[in-house]
Amino acid sequence: xxxxxxxxxxxxxxxxxxxxxxxxxxxxxxxxxxxxxxxxxxxxxxxxxxxxxxxxxxxxxxxxxxxxxxxxxxxxxxxxxxxxxxxxxxxxxxxxxxxxxxxxxxxxxxxxxxxxxxxxxxxxxxxxxxxxxxxxxxxxxxxxxxxxxxxxxxxxxxxxxxxxxxxxxxxxxxxxxxxxxxxxxxxxxxxxxxxxxxxxxxxxxxxxxxxxxxxxxxxxxxxxxxxxxxxxxxxxxxxxxxxxxxxxxxxxxxxxxxxxxxxxxxxxxxxxxxxxxxxxxxxxxxxxxxxxxxxxxxxxxxxxxxxxxxxxxxxxxxxxxxxxxxxxxxxxxxxxxxxxxxxxxxxxxxxxxxxxxxxxxxxxxxxxxxxxxxxxxxxxxxxxxxxxxxxxxxxxxxxxxxxxxxxxxxxxxxxxxxxxxxxxxxxxxxxxxxxxxxxxxxxxxxxxxxxxxxxxxxxxxxxxxxxxxxxxxxxxxxxxxxxxxxxxxxxxxxxxxxxxxxxxxxxx
Amino acid sequence: xxxxxxxxxxxxxxxxxxxxxxxxxxxxxxxxxxxxxxxxxxxxxxxxxxxxxxxxxxxxxxxxxxxxxxxxxxxxxxxxxxxxxxxxxxxxxxxxxxxxxxxxxxxxxxxxxxxxxxxxxxxxxxxxxxxxxxxxxxxxxxxxxxxxxxxxxxxxxxxxxxxxxxxxxxxxxxxxxxxxxxxxxxxxxxxxxxxxxxxxxxxxxxxxxxxxxxxxxxxxxxxxxxxxxxxxxxxxxxxxxxxxxxxxxxxxxxxxxxxxxxxxxxxxxxxxxxxxxxxxxxxxxxxxxxxxxxxxxxxxxxxxxxxxxxxxxxxxxxxxxxxxxxxxxxxxxxxxxxxxxxxxxxxxxxxxxxxxxxxxxxxxxxxxxxxxxxxxxxxxxxxxxxxxxxxxxxxxxxxxxxxxxxxxxxxxxxxxxxxxxxxxxxxxxxxxxxxxxxxxxxxxxxx
Numbered sequence: 012x013x014x015x016x017x018x019x020x021x022x023x024x025x026x027x028x029x030x031x032x033x034x035x036x037x038x039x040x041x042x043x044x045x046x047x048x049x050x051x052x053x054x055x056x057x058x059x060x061x062x063x064x065x066x067x068x069x070x071x072x073x074x075x076x077x078x079x080x081x082x083x084x085x086x087x088x089x090x091x092x093x094x095x096x097x098x099x100x101x102x103x104x105x106x107x108x109x110x111x112x113x114x115x116x117x118x119x120x121x122x123x124x125x126x127x128x129x130x131x132x133x134x135x136x137x138x139x140x141x142x143x144x145x146x147x148x149x150x151x152x153x154x155x156x157x158x159x160x161x162x163x164x165x166x167x168x169x170x171x172x173x174x175x176x177x178x179x180x181x182x183x184x185x186x187x188x189x190x191x192x193x194x195x196x197x198x199x200x201x202x203x204x205x206x207x208x209x210x211x212x213x214x215x216x217x218x219x220x221x222x223x224x225x226x227x228x229x230x231x232x233x234x235x236x237x238x239x240x241x242x243x244x245x246x247x248x249x250x251x252x253x254x255x256x257x258x259x260x261x262x263x264x265x266x267x268x269x270x271x272x273x274x275x276x277x278x279x280x281x282x283x284x285x286x287x288x289x290x291x292x293x294x295x296x297x298x299x300x301x302x303x304x305x306x307x308x309x310x311x312x313x314x315x316x317x318x319x320x321x322x323x324x325x326x327x328x329x330x331x332x333x334x335x336x337x338x339x340x341x342x343x344x345x346x347x348x349x350x351x352x353x354x355x356x357x358x359x360x361x362x363x364x365x366x367x368x369x370x371x372x373x374x375x376x377x378x379x380x381x382x383x384x385x386x387x388x389x390x391x392x393x394x395x396x397x398x399x400x401x402x403x404x405x406x407x408x409x410x411x412x413x414x415x416x417x418x419x420x421x422x423x424x425x426x427x428x429x430x431x432x433x434x435x436x437x438x439x440x441x442x443x444x445x446x447x448x449x450x451x452x453x454x455x456x457x458x459x460x461x462x463x464x465x466x467x468x469x470x471x472x473x474x475x476x477x478x479x480x481x482x483x484x485x486x487x488x489x490x491x492x493x494x495x496x497x498x499x500x501x502x503x504x505x506x507x508x509x510x511x512x513x514x515x516x517x518x519x
Numbered sequence: 520x521x522x523x524x525x526x527x528x529x530x531x532x533x534x535x536x537x538x539x540x541x542x543x544x545x546x547x548x549x550x551x552x553x554x555x556x557x558x559x560x561x562x563x564x565x566x567x568x569x570x571x572x573x574x575x576x577x578x579x580x581x582x583x584x585x586x587x588x589x590x591x592x593x594x595x596x597x598x599x600x601x602x603x604x605x606x607x608x609x610x611x612x613x614x615x616x617x618x619x620x621x622x623x624x625x626x627x628x629x630x631x632x633x634x635x636x637x638x639x640x641x642x643x644x645x646x647x648x649x650x651x652x653x654x655x656x657x658x659x660x661x662x663x664x665x666x667x668x669x670x671x672x673x674x675x676x677x678x679x680x681x682x683x684x685x686x687x688x689x690x691x692x693x694x695x696x697x698x699x700x701x702x703x704x705x706x707x708x709x710x711x712x713x714x715x716x717x718x719x720x721x722x723x724x725x726x727x728x729x730x731x732x733x734x735x736x737x738x739x740x741x742x743x744x745x746x747x748x749x750x751x752x753x754x755x756x757x758x759x760x761x762x763x764x765x766x767x768x769x770x771x772x773x774x775x776x777x778x779x780x781x782x783x784x785x786x787x788x789x790x791x792x793x794x795x796x797x798x799x800x801x802x803x804x805x806x807x808x809x810x811x812x813x814x815x816x817x818x819x820x821x822x823x824x825x826x827x828x829x830x831x832x833x834x835x836x837x838x839x840x841x842x843x844x845x846x847x848x849x850x851x852x853x854x855x856x857x858x859x860x861x862x863x864x865x866x867x868x869x870x871x872x873x874x875x876x877x878x879x880x881x882x883x884x885x886x887x888x889x890x891x892x893x894x895x896x897x898x899x900x901x902x903x904x905x906x907x908x909x910x911x912x913x914x915x916x917x918x919x920x921x922x923x924x925x926x927x928x929x930x931x932x933x934x935x936x937x938x939x940x941x942x943x944x945x946x947x948x949x950x951x952x953x954x955x956x957x958x959x960x961x962x963x964x965x966x
Contacts, residue, residue, distance in 0.1 A: 078559075174559045190521070190543035190564040418551065 016517055020074035021084035024168070025091050026067025028161050032095055033060040035152055039099070039145040049103060049139035056098040063095065076171040079516065085158050085178040086508045089499055092157055093119040096149050103142050107131035112488045119495045121149030122157065123502035124378060126243025126348035126471030127462075129484045129491065133248040140229065143246045147236040153502070154240020154269075154378040155203045156180065163196035172196065178507040182375020182383045183425060186274045202276050203239060203378075210265045211235035214258065222257040230254075238265045240378045243348025243471040250350040250479055251338070256330075259338050259351045270296065270345030270373035291413045292374050292385045299384065300341055303368055308336035310361040325352075343368040346380040348471025348479075355478025362474055366457070369464040369473075370436075380469030380501055382432055386425045388412070393422055431505060432467070439463045439497055443490055450487040462486075466494040467501040521545070521584045522879065523610075525570030525600045526591030527553045529850050530615060532561075533872035534588060536893060538879060539563050540960055545579045571599045573607070581607050588875055590615045598634040605635035613638045613878060615871055619762065640874050646867040647762035650844055651770070653863050654751065654817045659736060660722065660863055663873075663888035665899045665951045669935060670928040671732045672700075672724065672888055672897045672951065679719040681739050689713040696937045697727035697735055698927040700953030701895060708895045708955050710923055724890060726897065726927025726951050728935045752777065752815045752840070753794075754801040754831050755822035756787045759846055759867070763819055768793040775810070777801045801831050804838070813839035820845040820861075825852055832861040895923070895955045898963070904946045907965040914940035923955025924962055 033056075040053040076084060097118035100108040108117045113129045120127045135143065152160070158179040162172040172192035177185050188195045214231040217223035226234075230246065237244045247253035251262060268276075275293060278286035287293055312333075314326025325331045338351040343365055354365060371387065373379015393410045400406050409416035440463045447454040454476075461473025462483065472479035483491065500508045510516050520542045524531045527548035535544050535557065544563040547570045548554050557565040568575030570589065581587070587604045589597035594616040601612035614636040616622060622641040625633045652662040661674040677684050683691040688699050688711045702709045703722040709715070717723065725735055751767060753760050756778030767774045768791060775795045778784040788796040799806050801822065812818060818835040820828040825848050832843040847853050847864040856864035873889050888897040902908050908916045913926055928951040929936040929944065936942065944950065954962050 169562050172562065177559070187558060187564045190545050190562075192562050 016079050016083060017071075017075070017077065018080070018083060019071040020076055021080045021087060023068050023071035023074045024076065024084050024161075025087045026064045026070070027165060027167075028064070028088050028157060029067065029091050029095055030061055030064025031161070031164070032064070032092055033057040035148065036060065036099075036145070038148060039141040042144050043139060043141035046140045049141040052099050052103045052139070053141060053145075055102050056095075059098050060095050067091075074167070076168075076175075078174060081171055081174045082178055082507045082510055082516075085175055086499075086503060086511055088157055088161070089122065089503060092152075093122050093495075093499070096122060096145075099142055099145050103139065105139075105142075106137040107484055108138075112491050113484075116483065116491045116495055117146065118149060119498050120466075120471070121146055121242070121244065122153035123469050123498040124150050124153050124237075124240045124242040124346070124380065125466055125469040125498045125501075126150065126237070127466055127477070127494070127498075128244065128471075128482050130482065131484055133246070135246070144229075144233060144236075146244050147233045147242075147246065150240045150242030150244055151207070151236040154242065155200055155273075159196045159199060162193055163200050166193070169193045179503060180375075181373065181377060181379060181504065182272075182385055183421065183428070184375075186376065188274060188277050198277055199273050202273055202280070206265070206268060206276075207235050207239045210238055210261075213261055217255075217257050217261060223255045225254050226258055234262070238262055238347065238349075239269045241266070241269045241345050241347040241373060241380065241469070243342070245349065248480075252350060252352055252480075256334060259334055262349065263338055263341055266341045266345050266347050266349070267297075267300070269347065270341075270377050270379040272374040272376035273378075274376050289413065292388060295388045296374055296384045299371060300337075300344055303344065303364060303371075304333075304337045304340040306364050307340055307361050308333045310358070310364070311336055339365060340368060343470060344371045345373045345377075346468055346470045348465070350472060350479030353478060353480045355472075355474045355480070362457070366461060366464070366474070369461065369468055369470050372468060382429055382468075385412075386429050389417065389422060389425045390429060393426075428504070428506070431509075435497075435500070435505065436460075436463055436467055439467060439493070442493060443486075446487055446490045446493070450489075452485060452487065462494070463497065466497045469498060469501050520586055520879075521580060522586045522588065523547065523576070523579045523581065523584050523604075525587065525589045525597070526615075527557055527565065528590070528592055529868040530590040530872045530875075531588070532557065533850075533869065533893075534590060534875050534879075535561055535563050537872070537876040537889065541963065542879075545584075547575055547579050571596055571603055573603060576600075576604055576607065581610070584608075584610045586611045586613065586879060588613045588615075588879070590871070590875065594618050594621055598636065602635035611637050613640065613875055615640050615642060615875065617642045617758070619644055619758065638878060640871055640878075642867045642871045643758040644762055645870045645874055646759050646846065646865055647766055649865050649870050650759070650763050650819055650821075650846075651766045653844055653865065654767075654819070654842075655770075660857075661888070661890075662732075663897065665726075665888075665897070665928070666930045666949045668729065669930050669933065670726065670899075670949075670951045671729045672726045672927065672953075673732050673736070674703075674890065675723050675725070675736065675739050677717055677719055677721050677723060677739060681719065683717050683739055684719040686717055687713065688715045688717060691717055691738075693738070694727065694731040694734055696928070696935055697725055697731040698925065698938065700724045700726050700897070700925045700927045701890070701955075703890070703894075706894070708890070708923065710925060710955070724895075724897070724953060726953065728928070750815045751775070751817050751819070752810075752812055752835070753819045753821060754835075755820060755828070755846075756780070756783050756796070757821050757823055757846075760819070760821035761787060761791070763821060764791050764794045777810075802827065802834065804834055807834060807838055815840045817842045817844060819843075822846075825849055829856060829859070829861070832856070833859060836860050890953075893956060895953060896959060897927070897951065897953050899949060899951050901949050902944060902946060906944075906946075908944045908950065909946055910943065912941045912943055913938055916944070920965070921955070921958035921961050923953075923958040925953040927951045927953055 036053050036057045043049040097114035100114035108114050108130050116129050156179045158175050162168045211231050214226050218226040233246050275286045311325045335352045339354050342349045372381030372383040375383050375385045396408050410422050440460050443459050458475035462477045465473040522542050522544050524535050524546045527546050535546050538544050539562050546563050546565045551567050554565040554567045587610050589600040597614040601614050625639045659673040663672045699711045701724040702711050751774040753764050753774050753776045764774050764776050773793050777797050779800050784796050784798040812835050818840045820832045822828050828845045832845040836843050842862045844863045845861045847866050850866045853864040853866050926938045929938050930949045
């Protein structure tokens with residue numbers, strides 16, 4: 012038994028990951044060279060990453076990760092990577108994101124695939140194309156998971172890799188697909204890369220056949236990099252509204268795929284396409300999307316509520332009502348956060364459906380955030396069991412998932428997580444209100460709650476002032492830092508970070 | 520290789536731990552908690568299910584596996600699992616059994632494929648063999664034969680009265696065909712140099728010819744080593760106890776065996792002509808004193824429970840028996856036994872895991888012994904033409920390999936060759952080498 016936490020080992024491995032982050036910066040650097048703008052920004056950031064990474068590595072030459080060190084390493088990796096990832100914004104020194112707090116917010120929002128922005132003026136007037144692409148790329152790196160990527164390429168993480176991935180992976184538990192965890196990590200990343208590449212090609216293909224005039228190669232790559240991680244950043248100020256209907260229709264299936272458990276794709280590629288049909292969670296996920304989208308589409312079609320002024324009216328137009336409803340529901344349920352229209356201007360009923368969608372989340376083992384479909388499914392089934400055993404007290408009924416009976420401890424863990432998630436949501440909304448009151452900021456109830464739900468669930472946009480066409484800029488710096496914390500714990504599913512704050516963790 | 524291990528108990532987990540570095544390992548067990556624990560502790564794929572069912576085996580990838588190791592605690596389960604696997608494809612199957620009858624049946628078949636098992640390991644027999652080796656070499660904590668017995672590896676603990684305590688390795692090494700492979704100090708593995716000082720309570724791993732190891736044993740613990748063990752007492756007529764007595768008889772010794780159960784004692788007495796079988800409660804101190812167990816050169820505790828084994832070993836030691844060897848079913852207790860004064864704890868599961876691991880090593884690696892819970896290994900390798908060792912002096916070859924690598928012995932055409940810095944290894948030689956755990960992967964690929 013280790014009587015204390017060997018934090019040096021954890022920090023040293025965090026250093027290794029930070030050092031590798033410099034390699035990821037080669038892509039924006041190449042763009043900077045190509046467009047002749049922002050070269051020094053990325054050279055300096057790379058030097059910083061290597062320097063700091065190397066310095067942290069020195070703490071422990073032969074790090075040996077135990078269970079506790081694993082939690083610490085995962086939590087700190089995300090924090091460290093977000094801090095280093097903020098460097099390009101600060102060094103570039105342009106616009107609102109040049110301020111350190113804003114830069115950290117933008118970087119954490121990127122890596123955690125939240126997509127909430129504090130960039131005041133989105134576009135290429137204020138920022139270099141290289142920096143805008145870095146903003147997209149942070150989401151892509153964070154999507155499948157920085158730690159999963161580290162396990163895939165760093166041999167020293169192979170033995171404790173399962174535990175590290177468990178701490179990072181969305182949803183309860185991980186599935187080892189292959190005997191070696193590093194191979195599982197590589198398989199997941201390969202799939203992720205393949206689907207990303209397919210989307211980029213199709214988006215650009217639409218441009219080539221002339222149905223997507225704004226989808227330039229740059230934009231195709233940029234959106235390919237933020238769809239699969241359920242990110243939601245876009246170099247276009249008005250998000251996906253800027254693109255044609257064809258692009259919006261094409262992005263929908265990719266968002267659905269991004270919110271799907273990647274293990275299912277792996278099984279499908281390995282000759283078991285029935286995996287999708289057999290998976291309870293996947294079926295439930297499609298069902299939830301259909302019901303929510305149907306509700307919103309009906310509300311939009313019937314109309315009678317205020318309409319966004321930027322686009323043609325939706326009421327009475329089946330294609331438009333359906334497209335925007337499906338797009339927005341999929342975007343928020345999967346926690347992507349793209350907007351095909353300013354849904355913050357929709358009427359209250361439709362907005363409320365979308366607000367509920369902020370809590371649903373993607374599937375376990377997807378790149379989505381929030382509570383996750385599988386947890387809701389288990390909760391619903393165990394409530395059904397409660398009702399049954401009220402009538403038949405003697406009945407013994409395990410909660411089943413895909414033909415497997417779930418262990419009662421697993422069910423309890425899911426209850427605990429979901430309650431904790433909601434508890435944190437309520438407390439955090441209070442904190443944001445108090446902070447707004449302290450600084451004299453005007454804040455409407457739904458806006459504040461949606462801001463908290465959207466950062467904690469790694470969704471991005473909310474309603475009102477944090478709507479899809481607005482930004483998180485008006486919040487005071489203290490609230491922004493608090494939301495950085497929310498995004499961080501949201502991405503790691505709370506417990507791996509929260510456990511670090513307990514005295515028991517640091518004592519024997 | 521792709522290897523499926525059925526049973527994630529002590530044996531299965533230990534084998535999985537040894538093989539996970541170099542092979543793709545899938546472990547199957549019925550117990551969900553064990554499966555979870557393994558998922559996070561080892562880099563293996565753990566599956567919950569019944570290893571005798573085809574569905575589970577298919578989930579584990581039986582159609583593309585190279586080897587199946589059935590190591591559950593139930594003989595029949597292991598045999599059925601191997602047979603089941605053979606219906607799908609033809610992987611190499613290894614079964615662990617306790618019951619010697621199954622082993623005899625399997626050996627009885629000409630082509631050695633009874634039950635669909637390609638290699639059978641009998642826990643009780645292996646344990647008995649291990650006990651007999653340890654008795655034959657007092658002061659040793661662990662002895663393993665290599666190259667058909669022409670080379671021995673032994674681990675000794677240096678006591679405070681030992682003549683070699685506080686000597687340098689150069690002073691202590693007075694045997695021609697003996698190599699000091701390693702010193703184990705506070706759980707760390709050290710590769711000794713000529714000027715390294717041996718301290719009391721160190722453990723020394725030596726590799727050499729059986730005669731030189733015997734000679735070294737006499738030197739390290741002169742009072743304990745006899746030319747021949749005359750007075751041996753086995754307590755407990757369990758299967759292990761019986762086979763220990765039988766193997767000792769084969770060596771021309773006359774052990775005494777104490778068994779409490781009347782029927783069993785009678786049966787043992789019939790089957791063991793050269794053994795004096797006594798029927799009594801083995802924990803009866805007065806009886807032990809009356810039978811002069813205090814004068815025994817070695818007492819083997821082979822009862823059916825760890826607790827009773829501990830009790831009788833400590834009792835025998837208290838009475839004055841020279842050495843006690845106890846069978847310890849639960850691997851975690853071996854250290855506890857040795858701490859309270861039992862000289863050697865033999866864990867049947869560990870012995871079995873070693874035997875199976877040694878079998879599954881790279882194809883031309885022939886034998887393996889694990890040191891200090893896997894901190895190091897002793898390997899026997901038949902070197903071929905492309906080995907890094909071949910055709911140049913050992914001094915040069917070793918310089919290209921990690922530090923934790925020591926060549927302990929070489930045999931050429933069945934003869935023992937003393938390894939020196941200038942010895943040149945030829946293809947076909949058997950090399951017995953000590954390898955630290957960190958160096959294992961680098962070494963096993965290049966030999």
